[in-house]
Amino acid sequence: MTDSTTASTPDIEISRRRLLGTVGAAGAVGLALGATGGALVHSAATDPSPGAPGAAGSLSSLGATAVAFEGDHQAGITTPLQAKGHVLAFDLAPGAGRTEAAALMRRWSDTARRLMAGQTAPTEDSGIALDAGPSSLTVTFGFGHSFFERTGLTARRPAALDPLPDFSSDRLDAQRSNGDLWVQIGANDGLVAFHALRALQKDAGEAARVRWQMNGFNRSPGATASPMTARNLMGQIDGTGNPKPADPDFDKRIFVPAAGPGPAGHAWMGGGSYAVVRRIRMLLDDWDKQSQAQQEQVIGRKKSDGAPLSGGGETTPLALDKLGPDGKPVIPSNAHARISAPAQNGGAAMLRRPFSFHDGIAPDGTPDAGLLFICWQADPLRGFVPVQRKLDRGDALSAFIRHESSGLYAVPPGPRAGEYVGQRLLEG
Ligand SMILES: C=CC1=C(C)c2cc3[nH]c(cc4nc(cc5[nH]c(cc1n2)c(C)c5CCC(=O)O)C(CCC(=O)O)=C4C)c(C)c3C=C
């Protein structure tokens, strides 16, 4: 379908005719606008494309929902949390450089564009996702610090991609950290997510090898009667304080400005974002030994509904100055929500969009489970870094978590029609 008429927002572009067609034919069923203010999506059930698995009308709204691959920003940043995720890093193969990287990004973008629209993979489709529709599949690509040496593009590497500082509580495994290329896959169907993973791994061919892979999950959409903020594996409501797309400064905080400061050679990142990825193990056996009251003191919020200990409901602002009858702050001085609050960090903010993980039982008998912490910001030095520095010094939660791996990736803007992700860097 060719359609040049688009309904445009700062975050997303979607074909107006497709949008109206979807609403007209199926009500708002196939449309989802994120609880955290996500990407506009459309129903593939009413918009079957050539090669689409699943005939029109045979899909539920969950299966039929598609997220746009093209737009100002890549999908998978403001898209509502999906039920399944795969996060992986690749290293370019020995001898592979800019030419091979460009060809790979072209192949990957071609595959992602098709799969996100609910079509089959361009070559030798495995059939894993037949019948399921796009199921809100998103594929997001990023470049690590080492990518620029490998491709001879260090002059175009933004300073924002400089390695993160060391933090005293880090227990990082180098083998599961960093990497030349980063891929985030999310979908509301496990087979759809795995199908994309397999297709992208095959596309890598001889050009790149998987460095590490992590698999995660979230609550399934529709499991609660109305959308709720997700819970993590400690049982806390997690995501309340996230910046909202309706906030006036949201774009400024999360996305690199189109014509921002800095050398013109870095303009390829305009509309992009930086992802910090951390595998954070939760020491769940120790956590579960704490009473609920103790757990709430660690975070500074109630476990039941996420409300601040200073009162109100989930979205009531924290009253950080409120004192209890004992003269002490009601939200303890080392509570995680206090220390991470933008007001305590010169306004530093990030968009947290994590997956939980569970990789079985560790040799010591404890669950190898926790949070695949992924946060998005226009500049890590005004997002993750100052907040983590502060958490590192005195967060009550530190006793119950362990940062085991780390990555920082430059995530280019969304591709235009016919473009591949990163083309403005690799061919600019
Ligand atoms: C450096 C950034 C952060 C890391 C690492 C981090 C780890 C982490 N957090 C939780 C659970 C919660 N975090 C909450 C709030 C919150 N956390 C961060 C940053 C990091 N968290 C921020 C910026 C905020 C928001 C603060 C605010 O705006 O007021 C909360 C409270 C609810 C919420 O706002 O989301 C919980 C719960 C875990 C379990 C964890 C590591 C495993």
Ligand SMILES: [Fe+2]
């Ligand atoms: Fe947090």
